[in-house]
Amino acid sequence: MDKQAANMLRGKRVLVTGGTGFIGQHLIRRLLSVEPSQLRVLTRSRARLGELFGPSDRRRLEVVVGDLSLPDDFEPLCEDIDVIFHTAAAAPHRPGVSNAALSFNPVNVKGTARLARAATRSGVARFVHISSTAAMGTQAERVVDEQTPCYPDSPYGRSKRNAELQLLGLCQTPGFDVVILRPCLVSGEGQRGGQLLTLFKLCRRGWFPVIGNRLDLEKPLLGVHDLVEALLLAAARGRSGEIYLVHSDGRHTLRQIVETAGRLVGNTRPYRRIPLALAYVVVGALAPLAFLAGRAPLATAPQVSQFLSERRIDIAKARAELGFRPGQQDLGDMLGRTYEYYRHSHQL
Template identity: 30%
Template sequence: MSHEKIAFVTGATGLLGSNLVRLLLAEGYRVKALARSEQKATQQFGELIGKRLEVVLGDLTSVDGFAPALQGCEVIFHTAAYFRESYQGGRHLAALHKTNVEGTQNLLNEAYAAGIRRMVHISSIAALGRNATGLTDETMVLAREAAPDDYYCSKIETDEVIFAFLDSHQDMHISLVLPGWMHGPGDLGPTSAGQFVQDYLQQKIPGVIDAAFSVVDARDVALVALAASKTGRRGERYLAAGHPVTMARLLQMMEAVSGVPAPRRKLPRIMLYAIASLQELFARLTGRPVLLSLATVSNIANDYGRKFSAEKIRMRFGLGFRPMEETLADEVMWTRQSATRRDTYKPGKVNSS
C-alpha cells in the first residue's frame, strides 16, 4: 500500500489556497485546510470535504488553537496573509505584523515541534526591488526601510523571519514562492483582483489609468508551489509573477472575454491620489472600507514598469504561465456563476472528520 502524503494548507479558502487544495487532491495528497470560516469552507469546497479533505478551523493570530492538526503532516503550504484589509483604507501596521510576521513565526515553531521539516512559504513580489534594466529577478531583495507601504514592509519582515528560522534550524527545508497580481477562479474574498472583475462586470471602472501590473493565474502559482515542495532548494526564492500588462490592455482583454464594453476615458494618476485622499477621509469618518485607498495608489505607482523574470521557474521546474485571456475568461465565468450561487446558497455543516 502506497504512503499517503498529508499536506497542511493555510489560507485554504482564499484564491491561491483553494486552487492549491484542489491541485493537491488531484495529485493524491490528503489535505488539511486551514479556514477561518466554516461557512466559507463549505461554500468553497462543498462535496470535496470528506475523506481526503479535512477542514481545520483556525486563525494565524492563534496558532496554538489549531496546532494539534499539524501532527502527521509532511509539508505545509503557507498561503495565508493579512492582505485584503490593508488596501481598504487607513493604517493596518499592527494587524499586518500580528498576522503576517508573528503568525508565521508561531506557525514555524508549532510545525517544527510537530515534526514537520518541509514548507513552502508564499511571499510576494512586494519583497523585491528593481534595477536599471527594469527586469527584476529573485536576487533583488528590497530593504525593509525602502518598502512603499505597510503591507510591503510586513512581507519583507515575514521573509526575514523565514530566513532566520532556516539559520537556526538546519534540518528545516523552506522554499519561497513570489506571485504577482493573482487572478483566476475561486476568489471568494474577493481579493483586489476579484473585486476588479466584479467592478468591471458591473461597469464601475471609471476610466483607464496609467498603470501596469504583472498578472498571474493562481492555478499557475499553485503549480509552482507544488514543484517547489518537491524539488525546490532550501532557502531559494521562486518568482511566479506572470505577464506584464498595462491597464489599457487589461481592460481590452476583459471586454473580449466578458462582452462588457471597456471604459475609454483616460484618468490621470494625480486624480487617483485626490480620489483616494477623499476616500481615506470617508473611511475615518464612517469606519467603512474604501473603494480606492492611498495604499492602492501607491502600489500602482511603485509597480509601474516593473517586469519580473520567469527564467528560474522555467529552468528549475519547466513551468511557465497560461495565456492571460484564458485566466480572465475562467475568472469572469466563475464570478458570474458565483453571483448566481450566492442567490441560492444555504450554508451547511462542515464535515471535518
C-alpha cells in the first residue's frame, strides 16, 4: 500500500481509541508494522485486548484503561502524543448498544469532545476521527459528496454529525489539526454484531426484505483494510478541518450483495419482495408496539427511505487529496471474509 504515508507515522507517538473494536484492532495491527515510537491504546477492557493480541504485540502496546462516557480528565491519556486515531464509539447493531440517543451521545458526542479538548491542551498535533455516512442521512441528490448538506435521520447518525461539528469547531485551535473520514458500511473480519450479521441472518432464512422490488440500488461497501489505509493517509496528508468520504468504489448493487450473501449462507432464495406501501404500513404499525415495549423499533420510516435512496458516493476528494486507492472490491472476498469470521466466532 502507500509506503510514504506509513513512513510519516514511523517514530511518531500515537494514541488509538477503540483498540478492541472491529476497525481499531485492524488499525493497531497495521500501526505495529509501521513502527511508531509509542503506541498507546485506550480500552475499557484489558482482558479483551489480551484476547485480540498475542504477548509479543501486547508488549509493544501501552495500555490505558478508561471509559470515554465518564467525565474523566483525558489530559494524561493525551500527554506526549503526536497523533490520535479516534475509532472508539457506540455503534448501532452491536451487542449491548440500544438504538436510542442515550446510548450514542455520551460516547460519540460528549466523549469525543472531551477527548479532543484534552488533546488540544496536551499539544497533540493531529486528531484523525472516524465519522460515518450515517452523519449525512438521506439526500435527494443521486450523487453525494462532502459538500452535500447533512440531514441525519437516526440517533446514531445525529451523534456522528454532532461529533463532526464539535471537532470542526476545535480545529481552529492553533497547532491542532482535525481530519475526519466518513466511511460507509465496512466489511471484514473482527465484527461483533453489525449490519452484515443481520444481512446474513435474514438471507439464511430467505427473509431479506427487498422493498419496492429495488434490487438495482447501488449500496456502497468498504473493506476494513482499505479503511485502515485511508486512516494512515488521513494522518499523513489530510487537510485540517476537512471531511473525506471513503468507500470501495465497487458500484455494488443490492442484488449482487444479497445474492453473494445468499450463496455464502447456502440459500438460493435469500430475499422476499415487499411492496413499498406494505413496508411503510408495517413500519408504522410496529413503531407504537415497540414504544410500548420499551424497545427500539425494527425499522423506522426514514430508514426505509434511506434503504430506498440511490446514493452514489463520490470519493474524488479522498482520491485527489489523500491518494486513496481502494484495493478491496471483490464482493465475494469482502463478504466471504466477514461471513467466515461470524461463523468462526459463533455469531452465525
